[in-house]
Amino acid sequence: MALSLLMLLGLAGEALAAPRTMRLDYYHTGDATREVFSLDRIVLEPLPWPGNPQKAIDSTNLGKYFFEVIDQKTGGAIYSRGFASIYGEWETTDEAAKLTRTFSESLRFPAPQAPARIILKKRDKANNFKEVWSTAIDPKDPFIDDSKPPDAGPLIAIQNSGDPATRVDFLIIGDGYSVAERGKFEKDARRLADLLFATSPFKEERSRFNLWGLCPGLCPAAAESGISRPSTGIHHRSPLGATYDAFGSERYVLTFENRAFREYASNAPYDFVEILVNGKTYGGGGIFGLYSTVAADSLWAPYVFVHEFGHHFAGLADEYYTSPVAYTPPAEKLEPWEPNVTALLDPANLKWKGLVSPGTPIPTPWNKQEYEEYSRAIQKRRAEIRAARQPESVMDALFTEEKQHETAMFAAEKYAGRVGAFEGAVYEARGYYRPQVDCIMFSRNDAGFCAVCRHAIERVIDMYATR
Numbered sequence: 001m002a003l004s005l006l007m008l009l010g011l012a013g014e015a016l017a018a019p020r021t022m023r024l025d026y027y028h029t030g031d032a033t034r035e036v037f038s039l040d041r042i043v044l045e046p047l048p049w050p051g052n053p054q055k056a057i058d059s060t061n062l063g064k065y066f067f068e069v070i071d072q073k074t075g076g077a078i079y080s081r082g083f084a085s086i087y088g089e090w091e092t093t094d095e096a097a098k099l100t101r102t103f104s105e106s107l108r109f110p111a112p113q114a115p116a117r118i119i120l121k122k123r124d125k126a127n128n129f130k131e132v133w134s135t136a137i138d139p140k141d142p143f144i145d146d147s148k149p150p151d152a153g154p155l156i157a158i159q160n161s162g163d164p165a166t167r168v169d170f171l172i173i174g175d176g177y178s179v180a181e182r183g184k185f186e187k188d189a190r191r192l193a194d195l196l197f198a199t200s201p202f203k204e205e206r207s208r209f210n211l212w213g214l215c216p217g218l219c220p221a222a223a224e225s226g227i228s229r230p231s232t233g234i235h236h237r238s239p240l241g242a243t244y245d246a247f248g249s250e251r252y253v254l255t256f257e258n259r260a261f262r263e264y265a266s267n268a269p270y271d272f273v274e275i276l277v278n279g280k281t282y283g284g285g286g287i288f289g290l291y292s293t294v295a296a297d298s299l300w301a302p303y304v305f306v307h308e309f310g311h312h313f314a315g316l317a318d319e320y321y322t323s324p325v326a327y328t329p330p331a332e333k334l335e336p337w338e339p340n341v342t343a344l345l346d347p348a349n350l351k352w353k354g355l356v357s358p359g360t361p362i363p364t365p366w367n368k369q370e371y372e373e374y375s376r377a378i379q380k381r382r383a384e385i386r387a388a389r390q391p392e393s394v395m396d397a398l399f400t401e402e403k404q405h406e407t408a409m410f411a412a413e414k415y416a417g418r419v420g421a422f423e424g425a426v427y428e429a430r431g432y433y434r435p436q437v438d439c440i441m442f443s444r445n446d447a448g449f450c451a452v453c454r455h456a457i458e459r460v461i462d463m464y465a466t467r
Contacts, residue, residue: 018048
């Protein structure tokens, strides 16, 4: 499998010289007040490391967590990356205050040639990274698992732009596609990839990406079409375990089956992953450095795909704040680590001040009250539609009505199109600010990414791909 893939890439000589991809699987256990880490296993994935050895150290300061691979002899960092996790979101929910849960998580990195130590850090209350766990790795350990993972079927080269070490490797993997729907997956993957790369700055940077697809309609095949939606009594055992209703949010799609996800994904070179779920009910999700998800057949899939990929790829925060979410607000407002939201604790040193449009006041006034009154009325109708289990077409009609109204509303804003600091972001009506009045991280309108989000995306592309 590995050799045939290298031949497909046309990189057999170079790739065979690259280190293998190592993965550390671990358990993350805790509640709202404590957390514990424990080693599960160390795996050697079948393919060479796809990353650029010249860009092994992460200097972006993104993520709730951060890990380093440290050479034990020299004490120098071999590799590092910031990331977020399902646990990191879950610990902010009401459930975390009531019970303890365990989540499987993974760290991937180029396999070290000598003994190393993995150091895991988490942001403290001042947003500084502090060590929370470490474990040693000896590459000669006989218990390192180099067995062949489950076959995920042939790799689909949606776009092969060159050596994985010099490109962003983006994997689209499906869940909930039956054997009869194998062709549908590939069509869905190509259609949505084209939509992402019709959006700036991905549009201008497409040649710096490799796009791969793993077709679950071949192997593994879902026994049933679709994924779980527990709130409506639907439970499916799809290969990747994707499900609606994550954290009690009917639209939030995640998989909690980390091992299955990692095993199937290891059949492809990847830096970032989209899980394409086979269904039309509005939904998706995105976690920085983990994966993003989207319901492929939803009328709003183009928006959800791009929005959620923004979370996964560049650590962008949600800028909306009137939709219900499962998270509890923080006790005090700290400056968020995400690049597109701010607590504006120091207006003179706004984190994106270099992009602020001349003559724009900080904070920036906008018709906030009018927007909130309209949006909350929409959210009430949305909840009623779901409670009554009305057809998805009814929800689509509501969202279309909302989009038309908001597009006209934002076009009339005095500071429309300008970068400033507009109050209302990251699920909070007060105290947090977003860069522009509208952005794909704020609404389902056709605004695309704002200037600050585009800048953040470009920075991540530069960390993985050469020009």
